[in-house]
Amino acid sequence: MSDDVTRGHTVRRYDEELGKVRGLVLEMGEYALEQLGSAVQALITGDATLARRVVDKERRLDLFELDTDEAIFNLIAKRQPAAVDLRLIIALSKATGDLERSGDKANQIAWCTIRLLEREGQQPPAKLLHHVRSLHGMSSTMLERALEALSKTDVDLALDVFEGGKRLDEEFDAALRHLMTFVMEDVTLVGLVLDMVFALRALERVGDHAGNIAEQVIFVAQGRDVRYQNKEILIEALRRRKAS
Amino acid sequence: MSTTAAEVGRATPTGAITAADLEKDRSFKGTIGDITSPNARMVCRDVNVYYGDKQAIKRVSLDIGKNEVVSMIGPSGCGKSTFLRCLNRMNDTIPGCRVTGLIALDGVDVYDKKLDVVPLRAQVGMVFQKPNPFPKSIYENVAYGPRIHGLTNNKTELDELVETSLRKAGLWEEVKDRLDQPGTGLSGGQQQRLCIARTIAVSPEVILMDEPCSALDPIATAKIEELIDELRENYSIAIVTHSMQQAARVSQRTAYFHLGDLVEVGETDQIFTNPQHKLTEDYITGRFG
Numbered sequence: 001m002s003d004d005v006t007r008g009h010t011v012r013r014y015d016e017e018l019g020k021v022r023g024l025v026l027e028m029g030e031y032a033l034e035q036l037g038s039a040v041q042a043l044i045t046g047d048a049t050l051a052r053r054v055v056d057k058e059r060r061l062d063l064f065e066l067d068t069d070e071a072i073f074n075l076i077a078k079r080q081p082a083a084v085d086l087r088l089i090i091a092l093s094k095a096t097g098d099l100e101r102s103g104d105k106a107n108q109i110a111w112c113t114i115r116l117l118e119r120e121g122q123q124p125p126a127k128l129l130h131h132v133r134s135l136h137g138m139s140s141t142m143l144e145r146a147l148e149a150l151s152k153t154d155v156d157l158a159l160d161v162f163e164g165g166k167r168l169d170e171e172f173d174a175a176l177r178h179l180m181t182f183v184m185e186d187v188t189l190v191g192l193v194l195d196m197v198f199a200l201r202a203l204e205r206v207g208d209h210a211g212n213i214a215e216q217v218i219f220v221a222q223g224r225d226v227r228y229q230n231k232e233i234l235i236e237a238l239r240r241r242k243a244s
Numbered sequence: 245m246s247t248t249a250a251e252v253g254r255a256t257p258t259g260a261i262t263a264a265d266l267e268k269d270r271s272f273k274g275t276i277g278d279i280t281s282p283n284a285r286m287v288c289r290d291v292n293v294y295y296g297d298k299q300a301i302k303r304v305s306l307d308i309g310k311n312e313v314v315s316m317i318g319p320s321g322c323g324k325s326t327f328l329r330c331l332n333r334m335n336d337t338i339p340g341c342r343v344t345g346l347i348a349l350d351g352v353d354v355y356d357k358k359l360d361v362v363p364l365r366a367q368v369g370m371v372f373q374k375p376n377p378f379p380k381s382i383y384e385n386v387a388y389g390p391r392i393h394g395l396t397n398n399k400t401e402l403d404e405l406v407e408t409s410l411r412k413a414g415l416w417e418e419v420k421d422r423l424d425q426p427g428t429g430l431s432g433g434q435q436q437r438l439c440i441a442r443t444i445a446v447s448p449e450v451i452l453m454d455e456p457c458s459a460l461d462p463i464a465t466a467k468i469e470e471l472i473d474e475l476r477e478n479y480s481i482a483i484v485t486h487s488m489q490q491a492a493r494v495s496q497r498t499a500y501f502h503l504g505d506l507v508e509v510g511e512t513d514q515i516f517t518n519p520q521h522k523l524t525e526d527y528i529t530g531r532f533g
Contacts, residue, residue, distance in 0.1 A: 010531065083517060
């Protein structure tokens, strides 16, 4: 679907209201990405001040969620959306929850950094931070694509997100194996490794939230609820359908 | 014993309708969705309606099932009311109106030349946009139909039928102490329920409703909608409405008409959440230009 799904209503104010809700969600997504980037940067550079700033700014995402919920609530009450409009509103409502939780994950990473630096006085070694960079690159790309897919109602982009999720899981598993090896070599590092696992797990979860948003994009575009479906089979089925 | 629509088959300008034709219509290309109902009470196939040279309905095929409410939606002039009025031959009264195709009630062709339309209109009753009670008492409004159709043997039976009909229409408690007062003295919502009681009194199988709530306030509308839901237990109902929320609330299946075509028909839940045709989606989302 290439047309803007918020447009074309006879009542143009309806277009504006739908566009406003989607705009809020996309803005919230940008903010969540920014928070995630700052949290990862704080961990990699050992910047406790930046980590504290991430924690302080987390509240803003909660306010985004409240604003979006209110706009959705008003729109449902006034417009009684149906069909694609209803699917879009439901999708945006769910995406809001996923973005708020993505922000929570940035917060968790920031707290890991604060614990490591202020309580244990340790900065993770570069060979472990490599996994943080890698997982952050993958999960933030997935979230960016999911948001772009949501803004354009683009199924192909949503499928890219699912593919990214598979790679992210593999990378996370590899990172865990490496961390286990690391802690077996020196058990005194168990506290550091645990915080690193928490941080990596948070990044992996951001990828899951991006996947959830991508599922909602397919729901908006095609009216199909693809949650809990095997994504490899789904990707193949949707690409085959498009080709035919 | 009733016959099936296929057995009835009759010669029309489009040719004799056979069982094979009916089967073929299941995959009717013009309409998206399943036009059939597993418990069809009314079967309509290839219905065309012309007003003079102008074709108002184009090859519309649709079943009305037992114990179901089918809503018909679409922009003004799309043919939904015209189609509804075909179901009990109300269009016969319009000069220059011509209907072709098959419309069968319990397997009996309602356009059979030998068929008497008076009992047909008792079997397929109609409720109109504007409440139209007779200028008679509340009692007489309900009793008139059973009396002319000879449905009761004595006054006691007639009294019982009037009470039962008013109860089914949800009006009894409001009017039981003033049955001798004019029906026209009731509120708009009560008048509409009186008209529904009048329709019920002659034991219909199908009730047609042409925008029955468009002249009513939201409370009276809610009462009629509640009534429609209760009536579904005993009757088949086809309703034309301009209120999409009403169609979504009261019907099990929804049919979308556009410029005389039946564009899409499906489960109401599906039509309002995931319509398959762009025209349907544009209409129900308010994008109709």
